[in-house]
Amino acid sequence: MMKVMIPAEIDTTKISKQILDQTLQAIEKRMELVNKTYDLPPYPTQQQLKKALEIGQDRLNDWIARGLKKQIWSTGSTRYDREEVRKFLKENFEV
Incomplete structure (x- = not known):
């Protein structure tokens, strides 16, 4: 073998x-x-x-699959606790 x-x-x-530059972006x-x-309001709808x-529905679905908690209210609407959204973003996207 020749090198x-x-x-x-x-x-x-x-x-x-x-x-x-890429890191800062x-x-x-x-x-x-x-x-x-x-x-956001305290309990925003989807x-x-x-x-x-x-974001779109696909991104939201991905976040839910990754652990973002959602709530189904008696009205049938799906809502999210603003603080839970903040916590999820910090845990998953903070550098």
Whole structure:
């Protein structure tokens, strides 16, 4: 077996900046999501939650599968405790 060595130069400054930029963008997105929960009513409906957090039903279903607690009220509506939503987001998306 023959080994071939190819010298390569890596611009670590450029790579470090890219990693930092991507990390800061991810943190900013997560913080925006958590901050949006402050405008929610104490027990938002599914529609209110999706609208406030700008998410779709698929994302909400994923969160429920991952442990977001929901409540079925006597009116038949599905609601979420605002504090539980905040807790879920912090536990699952906080950096």
